Amino acid sequence: MLHSLEEKRVDGLVLCSSRLEDDDLRVLVARHPAVVLVNRRLEGVSVDRVLVDDELGGRIAAEHLLRAGRADWAF
Numbered sequence: 001m002l003h004s005l006e007e008k009r010v011d012g013l014v015l016c017s018s019r020l021e022d023d024d025l026r027v028l029v030a031r032h033p034a035v036v037l038v039n040r041r042l043e044g045v046s047v048d049r050v051l052v053d054d055e056l057g058g059r060i061a062a063e064h065l066l067r068a069g070r071a072d073w074a075f
Contacts (some may be wrong), residue, residue, distance in 0.1 A: 014038060 012034030020028070022042060029035050029047050037049040 012036070015040070 013028075013032055014036045015025075015028075016038035018040070025037075025040075025042055026045055029042065029045055035047055037047055039052050040049065041051070042049075
């Protein structure tokens, strides 16, 4: 899929993949100046990224439910 996008000369990539090896990802980032990684860190490379903070998200959701009076839990 990435090769197809490269052939079409896309302006940028938003990558959300845990399957790509770090070395392959480094090569890809070096070839494309407009890359954003989703939920992935790449050591030694300056690249934009969006990271999810699961712990903070869970806390915010729980606090919201408690404030809304949803204290009864049904599993």
